[in-house]
Amino acid sequence: MRHVLQAFTDPVAPLDTSALRRLAKARAPRFALAWTIRRAMPQGCRYFNVGHTNLTDRHLTALKDCTITILLHDTIPLDLPDLQKEGTPEIFEAKLSAAVKHADRLIYISDQTRTDVARHATGPIPPGLVAPIGVDLPDPAPNDIPANLPMDGPVFVTLGTIEPRKNHAFLLDLWEQLGEDAPTLLICGHRGWRNEDVFVRLDTSPMMNRTVFECPDLSDGAVAAILERATAFLWPSLAEGYGLPPLEAAARGTPVLCAPLPVTQELLGDVAIYADLSDFDTWRAEIRRLAQMKRADRPDPVTPPDWDSHFALVLDAAGGSQTSGQV
Incomplete structure (x- = not known):
């Protein structure tokens, strides 16, 4: 604990991520996940998952008092299973199933992703919309x-x-x-x-x-x-x-x-x-x-999608741009 606190208070101390992980697991063990979430998050808050992580029945069921919005990037592990790391298609299939089962709303980064999810999903698919992600252009060096x-x-x-x-x-x-x-x-x-x-x-x-x-x-x-x-x-x-x-x-x-x-x-x-x-x-x-x-x-430069447009679409679909109580 001392090392974790030092990592947050001492700007030159390296972050002890292993200690931070142990502390987090101690504060929110698996068997108490639902209780921990209810205690920390007010009823009716909005939960956004944008990284294909924690897409499990256990985790999403614990969020049953929240409005759940999940962003889906692609279904490539199911489209090209032979080109994936071992076990990846099975893991992704379970994640997609949990997302479709528990989400109140799905966000797709392209029309193609929406089409692919519809092709792979079983059962009813939650309402959703396409919100292309923004493209950041670093300065040339x-x-x-x-x-x-x-x-x-x-x-x-x-x-x-x-x-x-x-x-x-x-x-x-x-x-x-x-x-x-x-x-x-x-x-x-x-x-x-x-x-x-x-x-x-x-x-x-x-x-x-x-x-x-x-x-x-x-x-x-x-x-x-x-x-x-x-x-x-x-x-x-x-x-x-x-x-x-x-x-x-x-x-x-x-x-x-x-x-x-x-x-x-x-x-x-x-x-x-x-x-x-x-x-x-x-x-x-x-x-x-x-x-x-x-x-x-050469062709004229195209104007790529931007993050302001992405978040405007997502937050409007989620009920406005107010962020209080959102995760």
């Missing part, structure tokens, strides 16, 4: 771009965790087909899971550090500067509930070449260039065309 990255010629970029759903294998295949004259490809993002074949290629391919560069530790400012400078943004993802990276690129006026996912078409419309993932010829042709494009011919 060109000086943060590593000196070893060639930024003078045509530069193509993809951004996201290197995991199977993002389909980096497709881009590596494509760059092998483009050969020695391929433009620069920057793969921005950390390595994820269940993608050993791609990791081996990133470690051993002769393309690496010649035409293809893995960039795992970039600052937000460096990523922003690269997106702004890039010839085009590439997005061969297999599934998304939203897809922030192509929106970020389009908001900077960077051309986007991507797979024709329904949610990408929903958010970007005819601003993006769509090519089926089975059509390598079109991808190669579009990359060569974009490599020759003059900056004056």
